[in-house]
Amino acid sequence: MAEQENPIKQGKSDVVRAARLSVAPMMDWTDRHCRYLHRFLSQEALLYTEMVTAPALVRGGALHLLDHSPEEHPVALQLGGSEPTELARAAELGSAAGYDEINLNCGCPSDRVQSGAFGAILMQSPDLVAEAVAAMRAKVGVEVTVKCRIGVDTQEPREILPVFLEKIRAAGCQRVTIHARKAWLKGLSPKENRDVPPLDYDLVHAMKAAFPDLHISLNGGIDTLDTALDHLERGLDGVMVGRAAYHQPTDILAAADVRVFGAGAVRDPFDVVMQMLPYIESQMAQGARLHQITRHMLGLFAGRPGARAWRRVLSEGASRPGAGPELLLQALAQVQQLPQSAFSAS
Structure with missing residues (x-):
């Protein structure tokens, strides 16, 4: 990857x-x-x-x-x-x-x-x-x-x-x-x-x-x-x-x-998922299980279209033998991309 x-x-x-x-x-x-x-x-x-x-x-x-x-x-x-x-x-x-x-x-x-x-x-x-x-x-x-x-x-x-x-x-x-x-x-x-x-x-x-x-x-x-x-x-x-x-x-x-800090930029959770992939790959190479990481990611798209499907794919699949980072891409496909303004209005 x-x-x-x-x-x-x-x-x-x-x-x-x-x-x-x-x-x-x-x-x-x-x-x-x-x-x-x-x-x-x-x-x-x-x-x-x-x-x-x-x-x-x-x-x-x-x-x-x-x-x-x-x-x-x-x-x-x-x-x-x-x-x-x-x-x-x-x-x-x-x-x-x-x-x-x-x-x-x-x-x-x-x-x-x-x-x-x-x-x-x-x-x-x-x-x-x-x-x-x-x-x-x-x-x-x-x-x-x-x-x-x-x-x-x-x-x-x-x-x-x-x-x-x-x-x-x-x-x-x-x-x-x-x-x-x-x-x-x-x-x-x-x-x-x-x-x-x-x-x-x-x-x-x-x-x-x-x-x-x-x-x-x-x-x-x-x-x-x-x-x-x-x-x-x-x-x-x-x-x-x-x-x-x-x-x-x-x-x-x-x-x-x-x-809050007047710095940086508003982050898009789609980008965050992609940026987490190398970390997940590295941690799994050291013995971590996928679900140990993805359990913290279930709420990333809370309130957005497709959030329930995102959670379901990760919850049902992350603990299965052989599950790897590619599961996040499958889950991500369930989520509707929203304009950046949707993430800055919270």
């Missing part, structure tokens, strides 16, 4: 600028194949790994979890953990692996995370979070950031969140992403915690007013690029998009470089 021109710029970028729009860390979703795809759609947005636990790196030696492609930059490593010394060592490993930022997870509500005393439960221990941030900053030269909720369980967000932000700011954290929902550690499943607790965007905007020196990004429920731009225009420093960026990546990312 002929090599396609790779338009992805290599090398590290200004991670603070990139944080104006980011794709959230999502377990089982934002792996390296997903990030590579997203980077074709936006050269500017900040990408995050799935959460990697500090014990897995430090005690388990699972350094393969740090694997990523140079083309993914700017890319941040999200760590889960609660022991400052261990987190500092994990941050060192992440920095040595080349990540542009180390992010501490203080927002995940899963039972597994709670049992390890990290994730959202850390909202109850701001002093420990501050100690961990300071320990990590002492060991790495890249920025250490925090992703948190507005509170957990019976905490009053308007009381606890300012205290939490003050503590981590004093420890040297200069950037924080706030998921504008509480996490209910008792009574709601992780899935329910993504939807049931009400969003409080006004509180996040109030925190920006109270902490003007902090770079504050908003996360939670953002499902269009227009909505993201609205929050940026209202004064927030960044917006982090989660599920919408995964399920409708073209809608969120294809026009982001132009509309």
